[in-house]
Amino acid sequence: MTPLITVDHLDFIYPDGTPALFDINLQVGQQEFIALIGQNGSGKTTLSKCLNGLLKPTKGSVIVEGLDTRGRGIIKQLVTRVGYVFQNPDHQLFNRSVWDEIAYGPRNIGYSKEEVKERVEEAAHVAGVHADLFETHPYFLPKGLRQRVAIASILAMRPKTIIVDEPTTGQDMPQSVEVMNFLRRLWKEEGHTIIIITHEMRIVAQYAQRTVVLGQGRVLLDGTTREVFAQPEVLRQTYVEPPQITRLGQALSDYGLPRDALSVEEMKEAFREVVS
Numbered sequence: 001m002t003p004l005i006t007v008d009h010l011d012f013i014y015p016d017g018t019p020a021l022f023d024i025n026l027q028v029g030q031q032e033f034i035a036l037i038g039q040n041g042s043g044k045t046t047l048s049k050c051l052n053g054l055l056k057p058t059k060g061s062v063i064v065e066g067l068d069t070r071g072r073g074i075i076k077q078l079v080t081r082v083g084y085v086f087q088n089p090d091h092q093l094f095n096r097s098v099w100d101e102i103a104y105g106p107r108n109i110g111y112s113k114e115e116v117k118e119r120v121e122e123a124a125h126v127a128g129v130h131a132d133l134f135e136t137h138p139y140f141l142p143k144g145l146r147q148r149v150a151i152a153s154i155l156a157m158r159p160k161t162i163i164v165d166e167p168t169t170g171q172d173m174p175q176s177v178e179v180m181n182f183l184r185r186l187w188k189e190e191g192h193t194i195i196i197i198t199h200e201m202r203i204v205a206q207y208a209q210r211t212v213v214l215g216q217g218r219v220l221l222d223g224t225t226r227e228v229f230a231q232p233e234v235l236r237q238t239y240v241e242p243p244q245i246t247r248l249g250q251a252l253s254d255y256g257l258p259r260d261a262l263s264v265e266e267m268k269e270a271f272r273e274v275v276s
């Protein structure tokens with residue numbers, strides 16, 4: 001299958017001269033669930049902004065569904081293909097009502113009134129933003145809901161790929177579970193490709209099929225989440241530690257426990273076999 005996004009030898013240097021990405025090569029396929037991880041400043045946000053054309057490559061290229069992000073006036077076409085939910089949803093919400101917020105993108109593209117209405121209602125429904133809230137100022141919503149409005153405003157553009165920067169930061173456990181299960185539903189049932197950026201390895205183990213690890217602007221590892229967490233020595237270069245359950249298996253591998261377990265259930269199964 002042709003990939004949705006192809007990143008080829010991408011370098012990115014900020015205008016002030018700060019180098020952020022070096023020789024990134026990456027393909028993003030249809031209906032993938034990817035975690036992008038790595039220490040602070042490793043380039044995760046910069047890379048995601050390159051994927052949606054917000055930042056243009058200094059060298060190399062990013063091709064999104066056949067479109068080169070360096071193309072002039074391409075941004076309108078890109079926003080309907082790759083959606084990016086900011087690290088802090090408050091950096092993204094600037095309209096006076098939830099309705100206007102979700103309608104902003106489709107209106108900007110110039111869709112008809114009916115088309116805008118249809119998209120807003122659909123996006124709000126999928127994101128679980130109830131119609132009762134349409135007139136509310138986003139500012140007055142709790143953080144979890146603000147984030148869902150931010151996601152709804154992205155969904156209204158119907159992009160195949162959705163990048164969510166730090167979906168669970170600053171949220172308590174039930175809110176985190178809710179937003180992650182929502183993203184999983186967009187992936188599984190709605191067929192989107194989801195890319196999450198996170199520092200929470202338990203979330204990565206639980207939700208992501210594939211994990212890409214950045215360290216100092218380079219891809220250190222790219223594989224299934226299981227393969228990636230099985231390489232703690234490489235992860236350490238970017239100050240990432242596998243989830244505790246994986247580390248437990250790695251510490252006890254001499255006793256026959258697996259080095260790549262991702263859940264307590266798996267570990268329990270393996271332990272049963274060891275002691276039987």
Ligand SMILES: Nc1ncnc2c1ncn2[C@@H]1O[C@H](COP(=O)(O)OP(=O)(O)OP(=O)(O)O)[C@@H](O)[C@H]1O
Pocket residue numbers: 014015016018019020038039040041042043044045046047
């Ligand atoms: N607007 C900017 N101008 C100059 N340098 C920047 C800018 N934004 C980020 N950088 C630098 O680019 C590098 C990559 O930063 P980036 O924000 O992409 O990392 P990150 O992995 O998202 O970090 P975090 O986990 O803290 O969000 C860092 O060295 C950072 O200081």
Ligand SMILES: [Mg+2]
Pocket residue numbers: 044045046087165
């Ligand atoms: Mg970041």
